[in-house]
Amino acid sequence: MKNDTPKVFKSIFALFVVAIFMIGLFYAFVSMPKGWGVNVNNRVSRLYILKNVRTATRLLDSGKFFAKGMKPLRAEVPYKPIKFKKTANLEDGAANVVTSIVVDYRGFDTLGEVTVLFLAASGVMMLLFGKRVKPKRKKTEPSLIMYVGTRIAFAVIFLFGIYIFVHGHLTPGGGFPGGAVIASGILGLFLGRNGYTPNHAGLKVFESLSGIAFVIIGLIGLFSVKSFLANFLPTGIIGNLYSAGFISLIYIAIGMKVGSELAAVVDSMIGDTKEEWS
């Protein structure tokens, strides 16, 4: 398709849009209160924990906080203020605070992110679906050095990926980077040998089972603690491998899922397929 718009106008228009955007962003940051960040006095924790929770329980019992005509919510579940310092120094026992935010406080978001990745992989596979065909042009056969080297490196990379997601609650890292590291090891295997194909059915089963495991952990929380994705395991002593409740379980599930998904994406991208519509 031919486009007759002169290039200069396009560039000017693009610059105009970008300029408006930048001016807005600049204005937004300039007009921000001093300190360049969250106003600490208004922080959530201060507002709700230090001032209000004690009185909140009392007021909730008297029903004053509800609008007229509204039934009190959670009437059957009494309002419990959160008990901090249940574990040594954090409320969910993870030495890595990022992890406890990602998996415990905002575990639902993480479930959503995993789903996004799963759907992206599914979309790629759906688009590239078809009968596998042999490539017409012959590919270069990688040398023996690559073949042996990638296989040895794969073992180390795989181990490292597992380390990253098993220690997610202790050291920086977690399910997503661990899975990505594993997938890049599998990518190395693809580079090392022509016609390398992982076990498709195995990858699919792995992917499904780990996703199911994640949701089932959430459902166990729903039926034992009455809240979806609640931490239902004891939090243990901070810094131990067996601590932080269900965080490491979820990270193992995420790591396996991300690893197998990305590997499947790479596989379906590399393989040559022919579309077929019955």
Added chain:
Amino acid sequence: MIIYVATIVVIVIIITSLIAVFSKKLLSSIISMGLVSLGVSGLFFFLQAPDVAITEAAIGAGLSTAIFVIALKKVKKGETKDEE
């Protein structure tokens, strides 16, 4: 000290992203995108977010670059097939 290193990294990021936008070859765009990701992951590390840094390095610089290259190869193969 770390502010100087970070400044250098930021400059590298800007230059590589400009290369990614303006380069004529798609392959060099992809490679420079990978470099951008690498720089960004370093920047995350300087900003004391090692979690994000590891993720960015593994996914942005490693895997997505590879997937882009594979996709580019696939697209080019399709083009030549149509011409023949």
Added chain:
Amino acid sequence: MNIFNNAALLIGIPLLFAFSIPLFGFISKQLTKWVTIFVIGFNATFSLYILLAHKFPSVVVMGNWVPPFGENLYVGPVAVFLVTVVSLIGLLIAIYNLWAIKGGDVTRFSVLFLMYIAGASGIILTGDIFNLFIFMEITEITSYALAAYGPERRALGGAFKFLVVSSIGSTLYLLGVMLIYTQLGTLNIAEIAARIGQTTPGLLTFAGVLLISGLAVEAELFPFNGWVPDTYTGAVNGVSAALSGIGAIAGVYALFRIVMTVLGKDGMYVLTYGKLDLMAVIAILATATVVIGELSALTQKNVKKMLAYSSMAQMGLVAAGFSIGSTLGVYGGIFQLINHSIAKSMLFLIVGVLVAAGVGERIENFKGLWKRSPFLSLAFTIGAFSMLGFPLFAGFWSKFAIVGASIQRGGWYDFIIGLVLFASVAEAFYYLRIVTYIFSSTEMEKPKIKVNLSPAIPIFILAVAIVAIGVYPNLIGNFSMQSAGEFTHKMKDYVLNVIPTITAH
């Protein structure tokens, strides 16, 4: 055990089955479609139960952290009502897909379709501004993939356009969320809504513009809806029906949840803080959307493209209804939204059946359809009459409500009456053209169209629903009225229910 705390199952069960559908795919491809129907049916019955039990609002806590700390689902009147509609329409489209989807990767299609509906439900249910983003991503990613499904090349082009536009949109939305988070340090919708006055006005304006730009992509408002015609035309008909019937509901809901609850002021008429009256902006965008959509639809010879432009215009009407800001206006908007999604998804399904029968998508191909298939012709006529707001059909009552609301509001909002009338005239022109084509006789004898049971059931149910709502509008009018309050009286109906202990206002 309290069933309302289990509303998390509305998200959890679809997720569980979406992850396990590839396993079912090993057994049989047909089985995956049945699993989809089963799961969406579960969602529909569960949400219908909650809707009829009248025990909402309730707050579903995620991860055992009370609202401002963790995340929550807000099962309020709007959420329950819209989730019910979404899952019912999704169920019907899934039944249609049972017949329509053949070839290609059926397993993955089932996964994506199931998650599309779960994502739309998630957008509607969630009480967290970032979680909203996640579910937006889920619906958008599934929409690209679903829109690209099919043997036709044009599907890819449409899907790619949608991909580009909506990734820009979601980036803008994320930027807006970031700006608000830097100001308030919270992501909970209720808390932001209560404390929105503490932000800097200029920054709030910019953040609001960013949020609206991001959400308007899925709500199909004017400058962000360039993807609509190509994507709807290119996609398989079942997917087009889902995009216009389900995605539109979620998009409009998200847009007005942000504009009215988060950025809006409490009270009868919604105004905004900051230097910009965001509702006026929405009204202008809605006007532009209606005018452009209707005028473009007038010139189309392709029925599917015409439906796409008409869908755009209808979303403009919905936004116009919302932008009046009064309870009656919101009521009209929600009512119009429901009518639109019922009628438009039915029309797309009918076009799908006709295309599969070899009739084609051009207007000329509809000539003499009455003799070939009375059932489809009648259903199409019902849908068309509902779209153009013919009395005794569903669309009439919603347009009537919007007009009434604008009269009640007065002032410059009177122009919305003109807008609705203009839209009705234009719609009458292009829908009645097709209807006359359908009932005109041709000399050429053409074979009769045989309609399978699987597409016939959803079309029949949707047509009956349109007539039923038209005859007895309170069928959904009551629920719409119940919902409308939540948008306009945000403190009483939303914030205090989520965080009863909130003090900052």
Added chain:
Amino acid sequence: MLNVVLGWLGTVLISIGVFFLFLGALGIFRLPDLFNRLQAGTKATTLGVVSTSIGVGLLVKGWLPFSVALAVFLLMTNPISSHAVARASYRAGVKPYHGTSPDECAKRNLDFSGEGEEK
């Protein structure tokens, strides 16, 4: 006593590593073509980084296992990757420097056609 010895050893290792890294950088500047530069880059930096990391492991208490693991990983991957780069560029038609004689690859007429050397 042991600490002093380890400290000296570590310092010496780091110095060797830094020297080789410098040589690698110099080689990349001075050498004529891609293959030579690749050789300089890989050979020198492999030794340089490995000995630097082991030296750091000796100097800082408790880092030795990590640095040894790092060194092993580098020893495994660095030569392989540069081998792959060199092979790909030779196949892509990058001509070696004219002073490179003999061109063993051309002489032995290695089979690059894709008929597998090994399966």
